[in-house]
Amino acid sequence: MTLPQIVGVLGGGRMGAGIAHAFLLAGAQVHLVERDEPSADAARERVLASVATSVKRGDLADATAVTASLAVGTDITAFAGAGLVIEAVPEDRDLKLDALTRIEAVLPEDAVLASNTSSISIDVLAASLTRPERFLGLHFFNPVPASKLVELVVGSRTDDTVVADARGWVAALGKTPVVVRDSPGFASSRLGVMLGLEAIRMLEEGVADAADIDAAMELGYRHPMGPLRTTDVVGLDVRLGIAEELARELGPRFEPPELLRRLVAEGKLGRKSGEGFYVWNEER
Structure with a gap:
């Protein structure tokens, strides 16, 4: 399964930076968006440090091409050309609802939107979206570079083709997908x-x-x-x-x-x- 050419990540904390790192190493262009310039600068440093660690461990021969594929900023319209965007803001329902609504407004209609939520119902989050069939949970685990698991959380309106594509993308990252039905806390x-x-x-x-x-x-x-x-x-x-x-x-x-x-x-x-x-x- 080929990854989308451009993958977006909203939120550059420990989890968001780790998710960006995983997609960069798999060959995607990653657009990482943070709330302000200081946060964007800190997020960039997190990703670059993580990539440097991969080089030290021998997981990556040269960081040059990988780091060139990273764009970090504060403008959410950077997601306009993305095939997949993952929301990775803190685990707060209202914050995530607002973030997902803003992301969807700039996404192409055929793009997939995902949340890295670890506990909030996908159907609850999807209720504010106009294209809930293109939405699911992609729950990565900390630390993302070392973890081999990604939980795919399927909402009641998530399209089967989106789930199939997500399975392939997770496998392309070198990780194992497990699929669970939307329920509190998932599995x-x-x-x-x-x-x-x-x-x-x-x-x-x-x-x-x-x-x-x-x-x-x-x-x-x-x-x-x-x-x-x-x-x-x-x-x-x-x-x-x-x-x-x-x-x-x-x-x-x-x-x-x-x-x-x-x-x-x-x-x-x-x-x-x-x-x-x-x-x-x-x-x-």
Whole structure:
């Protein structure tokens, strides 16, 4: 499956930059749009740093052609020639609804629009669109360059040809697509957040310390990373937002523990802030 010649990404944070990186390495031209110039500059640096890491690891011989295919700016009309645009703004329903509506207004009618949402209903997001049949969820995982999974979330009005094309595009990135029906939290977030929340409750109750809780899942169940360390990597604020969304949709079993709320309020968001359930000393 050939990728669209131009792929757009709205939002250049950790996830958006990672998505841009993946499409650049697969040979697409990527137009990355941020809300203002400082954010655009920071997004460009994230992508370039990620590409440089790929060169160091031997995944890419030369960064010159790849970086030449990246355009970063603040004007959403940059998406006018794109065949696929992925919205990767923060996990806030109103913010995503506004972003998707603005993107669709400049897209060609045959383009595909996708959201990187990890928990918000695709049908809810599609309700504001004029072409919901060209819309689906493309849920990438952090860190995008290393993750092999992309969750394809199919809304009730998503066209079958869009799903087929999305499968092919994900495979062209060297990743594996899994297709799930639109439902709160889809498959990955629903299961992952539930495990993470229970691990936080265990830590809160003094059952064991963070390292031992994680080791129990890593060594006993062969998880590559324990639920608390995973929460640090994802971001405690991100996990809190998803848990709150799932609690609204699925009930109190997803109610966030007080410890999670407190750490987020203190600015301890995990790896990106330097501290969460662990202290992170690497360069951020």
